[in-house]
Amino acid sequence: MTPVDIKQGSGPIVLGLPHTGTHVPADIFARLTPLGQTLGDTDWHVDQLYDGLLDGVTTVRANFHRYVIDANRDPSGESLYPGQNTTGLVPMTDFDGKPLWLEEPDAAEIEARRLAWHAPYHAALEAELARVRQIHGVAILYDCHSIRSNIPFLFEGTLPDFNIGTNNGATCAPVIEGVVSGICAGAEGYSSILNGRFKGGWTTRHYGRPADNIHAIQMELAQSTHLAAEELPFAYDQAKAEKLRVHLKTILTALQDLTSSLGGHA
Structure with missing residues (x-):
């Protein structure tokens, strides 16, 4: 199993997919609790959700599961949300705060x-x-994520449908933030928030360097927008997904159209 799949495109947008992978090496899988072995905190079907929406897009997809190691965490292990419940570089609990390991990995592992x-x-x-x-x-790095809309361990209440993260505007040009938040706000039947509970993970914060002409924005979707239910087996709901894909396509197309205004060229 290779760690990453890369699909090279000719356009200006790169889709990051750090949490759709489900591969866990056998020796690691054997040490997960039965709960951990359900791989419940996967970003279920997000790769399918974005597939084919934009010609020329590049995709970089992690094949490994976030319980092996989380590709969207600081490699130093530093928390992205100090003082708040979260999961680490190798999560020791799931999103509900329940233990994942029969034997926790040590620092060397x-x-x-x-x-x-x-x-x-x-x-x-x-x-x-x-x-x-x-x-x-x-x-433009567009980092693709999803999460259950109700997780009391991580946040109060119900999460909006579109959760846009730019680390309070630091990771991209204001026009990118404005275009994406505007499309989401105008999407009938959907709720949205900019830099709410999810302000962008390590990937968005690490690569988003507008001064160097690399912009990054994270989209965390509530899984209720495209799953039949936010529980096992986390089935893809085709009708919900097709409705959502219309808006995701609008977002990606609008971002691609911004290239020249950001100082880029064809």
Whole structure:
């Protein structure tokens, strides 16, 4: 199993898919609790949701599950949300705060996993952003995520449908933030928020460097927007998904159309 799948496109947008992978090496899988072995915190079907929406898009997809190591966490292990409940570089609990491991990995094992899985994913993502910027003069990283809409351990109440993260505007040009939030606000029947509970994970914060012509924005979708139910087996709801894909396509197309205004070129 290779750590990452890369689909190179000719356009200015790179889709990051850090949490859709479900591969867990057998020796690691055996040490997960029965709950952990359900892989419940996967970003279920997000790769399918975005597939085919935009010609020329590049995708970088982690094949490994976030319980092996989380590709959207700081490799140092530093928390993205100090003072709030969250999960770490290798999660020790699930999103409900329940233990995942019969035997927790130690620091040496976590570092080995980082080198084997986390590092190759980010090497690929960094390379693709550099390649796209070389072609267009600018690159836009759109980081694709989903999560259950009700998780009391992580947040109060029900999550909006579209959760846009730019680390309070630091990771992209204001026009990108404005265009995406405007499309989401205008999507009939959907709710949205900008820099709410999810302000962008490590990927968005690490790569988003507008001064260097690399812009990053995270989209965290409530899973109720495209799943039949937010519980096992987390089935894809075709009708819900097709309705949502209309708006996701509008977002990606609008971002691509911004290239020249961001200082890029065809």
